[in-house]
Amino acid sequence: MYRKLILLLLLIFTTLLFSYTINITALTGSEIYFDSQFMGTVTETPFTIEVPDDKSGYLEIKKLGYSDFIAYIELLGNESQITAEQVPLTKLIFDINVDSVNIKYTFLNQNYDIPLPPSYEVDIPYTVEKIIIEKDGFFAKEINLELKPFDKKNLSIALIPIDEILLESNPPQANVFVDGKLVGKTPITVKRSNFDIISLEKEGYLVNTLKDLPQDDRILVELENGIELFVDSEPKDVGVFLDNEYVGSTPMKGLFPTGTYNLTLSKLGYVSTNLMIELTQNGLNKYYVELNPLLNTISFLNSENYEFNIDGKYVGKGIDSIILDDSPHFVRIISGKKSLEFPIYRDFYDKMESIDLNKLSTVNVYSLHNTPVSFLGKTQKTPAFFLYNMLNNPQFVNVRTLNRTYSILLEPSESVDIYTGSDFGNLFITTNVKDPLIYIDGQYLNYKDCFGYPLKSGDYTIEVRKFNEIKQQKVTISPGEKSFVHFEFDSHVPVKVDFTGEKYTINGEEFTHTEKVLYLPSGPNLFSNGEMSVVIFVNEPMYVDLDKLFGGL
Structure with a gap:
């Protein structure tokens, strides 16, 4: 018995001698664990536990309804003080x-x-x-x-898959169109891979079109209040452009931001109208415009073997007709070794319906001064250009000036040039833009005088200005010879095209869309449906109905 008591006292002494004391301040009722071993429940603070001092460990303090407190205890010295942060x-x-x-x-x-x-x-x-x-x-x-x-x-x-995006709008409940198809109202989730263009529309607000989506799960689209614009015309179905952007055809109604705009109304066969308008909350914002007819078409027969160059640009072969605008243009038509050269402009051909290229000849007369020239009862001042329809056989004709009569032999599909003197040549200046500013050695030249302008022999600097851009070329004039210079500007014009056929081409490029807004280079453009080829001069926003064009305007 005495021996057992000695062993118990020795055990207690050894435990106290080789233990570590932790004094804990924690909420009453907290359970204490050290290295996952339950050490007791806090009844009062500080609450003291004894742990073996042979290794460090984790102290855990838990109480229902509160956050757990966990601390790593390094057994340094004899004891440590722990205050547990327990949050509800x-x-x-x-x-x-x-x-x-x-x-x-x-x-x-x-x-x-x-x-x-x-x-x-x-x-x-x-x-x-x-x-x-x-x-x-x-x-x-x-x-x-x-x-x-x-x-x-x-x-x-709601978690959004990474291949989708949540569309929201301010104000909400905007109609959402994916590639032109209504898919619902905001807020709505759409797949990123299933669209090219997303548009949000709400009555009284401007259409907001999205082309690039952020790499987020959602996007908030702010819709802007718009001003309602109404445009009508006589005739109807006239293309309406605001600042060169196609916005519809008359009668047209739409919403646009406040501001000042260039309003263009265009329909093939009529004079285009341009207006500067201001859209305001208190403005009337309604316009009615009457367009004047303007259609002068030159049609060609037997053109399949003839290549056309118009205003210095190669257009193609087999052209059936050219629709003229209100500017002069210069045409060079070539078939083998034969060539025809003549200007074209409204009413020049006395409303001639068609020209047979196998029977056409032209007489072009040049002089150093504006000399009157007569040919078959018609009189022009030089440079003078006369068209003559003949039979297939060569034929002698007379050309008269005040001082002389010229007897010349005309052949089908060829032009004949007459120079009234031997000390000058002449210059042809062409561009792809309308109403450029032209200078020869610094002296202004009206564009209407640029076809066959007479110059004495020598070197000249030709300068053309358009769109704040200046281009220059040097040219050498030789006696009795023609010189050609062309200036090409990088100018593209919006053209709204409607077509119900299967396909058509513009300048050789094929299109299949029935309705499309294209940005075409200014100048002559060749439209074709595979059966007919028509040249149209594009200088400002245009609306072109190809069904009427190919069906005969």
Whole structure:
């Protein structure tokens, strides 16, 4: 008996001699664990536990309804003081559109990443201000919180797949069109890979078109109030352009931002009208315009073997007709070794319906001064250009000036040039733009005088200005010879094209869309449906109905 008592005292002494004391300040009722071993329940503070001092370990303090306190205890010295920070919990109840998500948050400088339990309920310290919801294949969702101790908070969350985006608008309930098809109202989720263009429309607001989406799960589209513009005309179905952008055909009604605009009304076969307008909240913003007819068409017969160069630009062969505008143009037509050269402009041909290129000859007369020239009862001042339809056989004709009569032999499909003197040549200046400013050695020249302008022999500098752009070329004039210079400007014009056929070409490029706005180079453009080829001069926004064009305007 005495011996057993000695062993017990020895055991107690050894334990006290080789133990470490931890003094804990924690909430009453907290359970204490050291390296997962239960050490007791806090009944009063400080609460003291003794642990073996042979190794360090984790101290855990738990109390129902509060955050767990975990600390790593390094056994240095004989004892340590621990104050547990225990924060009341709040229960989050999730309503979420997917399962198997992770909840991330930071508490006391420690990052937590926990899976959402099947109950969709998680207890977190009420001091947490932000959580992040994550799932592979979905955009992460960040949620800001305002929690209260021991409270319950319901969270409704929709995670967006990474191949989708949530469209929202201000104001909401805007119609959403994907590639022109109505798919619903905002807010709405759409797949990124299923669209080229998304448009949002709401009555009284401007259409907002999206082409590039951000790499986020959502986008908020701000809709802007618009001003209603109404445009009507006589005739109807006239193309309406605002600042060179096609906006519809008359009668046309639409919403646009406030501001000053260049309003253009265009229809093939009529004189285009240009107006400067101002759209304001208090303005009338309604316009009615009458367009004057303007159609002068030159049609060609037997043109399949003839190549056309118009205003210095090669257009192609087999052209059936040219629709003239109100500017002069110069045509060079070649077939083998034969060539025809003549200007074209409205009413020049006495409303001639068609020209047979196998029977056409031209007489072009040049002089150093504006000399009157007569040919078959018609008189022009030089440079003079006469067209003559003849039979297939060569024929002698007379050309008269004040001082002389010229007897010349005309052949079909060829032009004959007459120079009234031997000390000059002549210059042809062409461009692809309308009404350029032209200078020869610094002296202004009217564009209407640019075809066959007489110059004495020598070197000259030709300068052309358009769109604040200046181009120059040097040219050498030789006696009795023609010189050609061409100036090409990089100018493209919007053209609205309507066509119900299967396909058509413009300048050799094939199109199949029935309605399309194209930006065509200014100058002559060749339209073809495979059966007919028509040249149209494009210098300002135009509306072209190809059905009427190929069917005969």
